[in-house]
Amino acid sequence: MDTSSWVDTSLDLNPSSDRPLPLDTPVHQYFVLEMLLCYFLFSYLNFLILRKLFNLLSYMFQKKEPSGNGNLIVFGKKISMKEESDALVEELNRVNEENKKLTEMLAAMRESYNALQSQLTNLMSKIPEKELSPSKKRKSESSNNNHNNNNDNYNFGIIGNSESSSTDEDSCKKPKEEIIKAKVSRVYVRTEASDTSLVVKDGYQWRKYGQKVTRDNPSPRAYFKCSFAPTCPVKKKVQRSIDDQSVVIATYEGEHKHLPPSQMEPTSGSSHRGSASLNPSGPTMTLDFGKITKPSGSDVARICSSSQPKMDSPQVRQYLVEQMATSLTKDPKFTTALAAAISGRMFQQSPVE
DNA sequence: CGGATTTGACCCGCGC
DNA sequence: GCGCGGGTCAAATCCG
Numbered sequence: 468m469d470t471s472s473w474v475d476t477s478l479d480l481n482p483s484s485d486r487p488l489p490l491d492t493p494v495h496q497y498f499v500l501e502m503l504l505c506y507f508l509f510s511y512l513n514f515l516i517l518r519k520l521f522n523l524l525s526y527m528f529q530k531k532e533p534s535g536n537g538n539l540i541v542f543g544k545k546i547s548m549k550e551e552s553d554a555l556v557e558e559l560n561r562v563n564e565e566n567k568k569l570t571e572m573l574a575a576m577r578e579s580y581n582a583l584q585s586q587l588t589n590l591m592s593k594i595p596e597k598e599l600s601p602s603k604k605r606k607s608e609s610s611n612n613n614h615n616n617n618n619d620n621y622n623f624g625i626i627g628n629s630e631s632s633s634t635d636e637d638s639c640k641k642p643k644e645e646i647i648k649a650k651v652s653r654v655y656v657r658t659e660a661s662d663t664s665l666v667v668k669d670g671y672q673w674r675k676y677g678q679k680v681t682r683d684n685p686s687p688r689a690y691f692k693c694s695f696a697p698t699c700p701v702k703k704k705v706q707r708s709i710d711d712q713s714v715v716i717a718t719y720e721g722e723h724k725h726l727p728p729s730q731m732e733p734t735s736g737s738s739h740r741g742s743a744s745l746n747p748s749g750p751t752m753t754l755d756f757g758k759i760t761k762p763s764g765s766d767v768a769r770i771c772s773s774s775q776p777k778m779d780s781p782q783v784r785q786y787l788v789e790q791m792a793t794s795l796t797k798d799p800k801f802t803t804a805l806a807a808a809i810s811g812r813m814f815q816q817s818p819v820e
Numbered sequence: 821c822g823g824a825t826t827t828g829a830c831c832c833g834c835g836c
Numbered sequence: 837g838c839g840c841g842g843g844t845c846a847a848a849t850c851c852g
Contacts, residue, residue, distance in 0.1 A: 675825055677844060690843070704843090 652719045655708070665689040665705040667717040673703065684709045699724045 656667050665687070673691035680687045686707035693701040701721040708714040 674823090676846095678826075679842065679844095682841065688842085 650720070650722055654717045654719065656715045656717060657713055658715050665707070665715060667703075667705055667715060669717070671701075671723060681706070686712070693723060695723075695725055 654667070654669070672694035674694050674696070675689055675691050677690035678687050679690070684706060686709070688704055688706040691703045691705065693699040699721075701719065701723050703720065704718040706716055706718075708716055
């Protein structure tokens with residue numbers, strides 16, 4: 468019996484499959500999370516259906532009467548093979564309808580997401596360029612250190628286009644343009660409070676070239692360059708949050724012009740594809756979004772980088788999805804339900820619902 | 821021994 | 837013009 472005709476499991480929920488879904492705002496995060504939740508519910512539903520089907524088949528093969536008249540004893544009464552088959556088909560048809568509805572819901576959700584994203588894009592383009600100009604760098608940075616995270620979203624993207632630089636100061640020098648073009652992103656990483664190292668494992672290799680104690684934060688700020696410099700001009704600054712020492716703020720400048728080292732390895736098995744902790748011996752990503760299931764305002768700000776350059780890289784996006792999945796699977800209720808479904812209950816003789 | 825890290829010195833932009 | 841403070845350089849040091 469070909470169940471695939473009834474149970475449609477062909478949903479493509481990979482956020483990166485259709486179009487890029489930059490996870491650069493809390494709203495985006497919520498949408499992705501919602502989609503993931505739907506996905507898990509959907510998968511679980513499908514699994515229940517298959518389990519039901521399997522149960523019925525088990526009865527068919529195990530509870531055949533010795534007389535072999537073609538009837539089954541199911542749920543304590545005799546049911547003919549024909550009736551059983553009809554019931555099964557009917558049930559699967561019904562569930563297939565539910566699947567279709569879920570699919571439509573997801574499609575609608577995705578449309579809303581896309582619409583919202585375009586609105587945000589429009590909105591961002593209308594933000595006065597002055598707010599994005601590097602001349603405000605010092606001020607904005609200090610305000611960030613005051614944890615005005617709501618404004619973080621405005622401190623991202625291309626910091627001042629070439630046009631903006633000319634409007635602000637016509638005397639802008641050329642070397643500046645390169646800096647202006649560099650995209651700036653900020654990532655909040657929760658680490659062990661006891662961990663004094665300012666190491667943010669993000670899949671890339673970095674070379675530390677400086678450390679400085681800044682005025683408004685007693686924690687030292689570490690300066691890193693991409694190991695592939697000067698080919699790759701990306702820099703990052705890492706500093707502990709002033710109010711939460713367990714949170715490390717990594718500020719990225721520029722975009723990598725190469726794949727992460729873990730993806731450049733020629734023999735990396737396909738089984739590792741998309742995995743964030745790609746190479747046990749190599750750089751691994753340890754971004755901890757553990758609170759993502761119940762994000763508070765500040766947590767959302769932590770989860771969402773203030774900018775997109777690296778956060779929308781396929782690897783990071785994939786990792787984020789995996790983190791969300793991990794968060795879900797860490798939920799005892801979810802795992803209990805899943806375990807119960809997977810476990811020997813499939814073979815139990817007790818009636819299913 | 822070579823690459824990575826540390827750390828004091830230096831550079832440079834900004835505000836007064 | 838000067839001082840402050842963030843960012844970078846580069847020699848010294850560390851480490852595998």
